[in-house]
Each structure stands twice: as structure tokens, then as C-alpha cells.
Amino acid sequence: MKNIIIFGAPGSGKGTYSDEIVAKYNMGHISTGDVLRGEIKNGTELGNIAKGYIDNGQLIPDELMIDILAKTYDALGEGKGVIFDGFPRTIAQAEALKKMLAERNHDMGMMIELVVDEETLMARLLNRAKEQGRADDNEETIKKRFDVYHNQTAPLADWFEKEGLRHTFTWKGSKEQMLSDIFEAIEKENN
Ligand code: ATP
Ligand code: MG
Numbered sequence: 434m435k436n437i438i439i440f441g442a443p444g445s446g447k448g449t450y451s452d453e454i455v456a457k458y459n460m461g462h463i464s465t466g467d468v469l470r471g472e473i474k475n476g477t478e479l480g481n482i483a484k485g486y487i488d489n490g491q492l493i494p495d496e497l498m499i500d501i502l503a504k505t506y507d508a509l510g511e512g513k514g515v516i517f518d519g520f521p522r523t524i525a526q527a528e529a530l531k532k533m534l535a536e537r538n539h540d541m542g543m544m545i546e547l548v549v550d551e552e553t554l555m556a557r558l559l560n561r562a563k564e565q566g567r568a569d570d571n572e573e574t575i576k577k578r579f580d581v582y583h584n585q586t587a588p589l590a591d592w593f594e595k596e597g598l599r600h601t602f603t604w605k606g607s608k609e610q611m612l613s614d615i616f617e618a619i620e621k622e623n624n
Contacts, residue, residue, distance in 0.1 A: 464518040
């Protein structure tokens with residue numbers, strides 16, 4: 434399977450769709466948010482650094498993030514495609530990912546962009562706050578994360594467009610519809 438970069442605003446469903454794709458096509462999955470939350474839970478030095486940024490709705494600095502990503506990717510081992518969930522989030526991260534993969538004779542594969550209106554995003558994240566109690570899922574921090582997304586991450590969609598990798602899927606109220614459209618695009622890419 435080709436690698437997949439799953440891209441979208443906080444609450445757009447990156448983790449949810451990644452789990453479905455992983456189960457169907459037996460791919461590897463790197464969620465940088467999950468990696469960071471694991472470090473925080475284990476009380477590592479990296480976790481301590483990351484916590485300050487995450488609780489504030491800000492991005493972890495690129496250099497640190499790129500290093501974590503490369504280590505996580507290499508630890509997965511070769512053989513199957515990988516879904517990158519939550520990375521890249523800046524142009525610098527995207528350039529670094531492209532380079533990191535090229536050095537290993539791999540490539541980015543395809544990018545899946547999830548487009549969801551902000552009202553739906555906010556409702557989902559507030560609901561997740563009740564269910565999972567994530568420290569950054571409160572209204573104030575969510576608004577900061579939306580700003581960071583618009584300013585730093587959303588411009589990356591054009592970057593992927595220029596790379597010829599962008600596939601956009603817009604939420605119209607049905608998870609089943611999204612999933613079947615996404616599966617169809619993945620299968621076309623891997624024909
Ligand atoms: P969702 O998982 O619902 O799509 P999200 O995108 O906000 O929401 P995560 O991807 O789990 O959530 O990220 C949570 C936080 O972890 C981010 O707000 C940021 O502080 C940090 N983080 C995760 N990935 C990166 C990254 N690639 N670069 C910088 N910071 C990151
Ligand atoms: Mg997630």
C-alpha cells in the first residue's frame with residue numbers, strides 16, 4: 434500500500450478514519466498527537482515539553498516534531514504503507530517528511546483532506562471532551578487550535594495540491610458515505 438497523509442482541522446475525524454483504513458488495508462498508523470500524549474502519560478522529558486504547547490493549543494516546534502516523526506517511522510519497520518495522522522502541520526514539516534521518505538526510497542503516496550464545517554467540529558470536540566476528558570478539548574483551547582489550523586496548517590493544502598497528492602472529501606452528514614468515498618480513492622491509487 435502507498436503511504437497516506439490524513440489532513441484536516443481538529444475534530445475532522447483523522448483518527449477515526451485512520452482506524453478504519455488501518456483495519457481494512459493492514460497499514461501502519463502514526464498519530465503524532467497520540468505519540469505526544471503517550472510521552473506526557475509516561476512523564477518523559479519530551480512529554481513535559483510537549484504538555485505546555487498542547488494545553489495551550491499551540492504546535493510543538495518543528496525541529497522537535499520532525500525528529501520524533503522520523504524515529505517513530507523507523508521504529509515501525511518496513512513492509513507496509515503508513516498513515517500519517519496529524520503530521521505534517523506546517524510547510525517545514527511537509528518538506529522534512531518528503532525529504533525523510535526520499536532518503537529511504539519511499540514517498541508520500543497520497544494526501545486525504547477532510548473538510549468539515551466549524552460548527553460540526555466544535556460540537557464533536559466538546560462531545561469528545563465529555564467522553565475522553567482530553568485537556569485541550571475545552572472551548573477556549575479549541576478556538577486557539579482552530580486559529581493555529583487556519584494560520585499554520587490549512588495553507589499546506591495548496592502545497593499538497595502542487596505535489597499532485599491532494600484528495601478532498603467534504604462532510605455531508607454521513608460517515609458511511611465519507612468512508613466509501615475514501616476507500617474508493619485509496620483503491621484507485623493502489624490499483
Ligand atoms: P483530532 O485528533 O480530533 O483531529 P487534533 O488535530 O487537534 O484533533 P492531535 O492531532 O491529537 O489533535 O494533536 C493534539 C496536539 O498535539 C496539537 O494541538 C499540537 O499541540 C500537538 N501536535 C500533534 N501533532 C503535531 C505536529 N505535527 N506538529 C506540532 N504539534 C503537534
Ligand atoms: Mg487525532
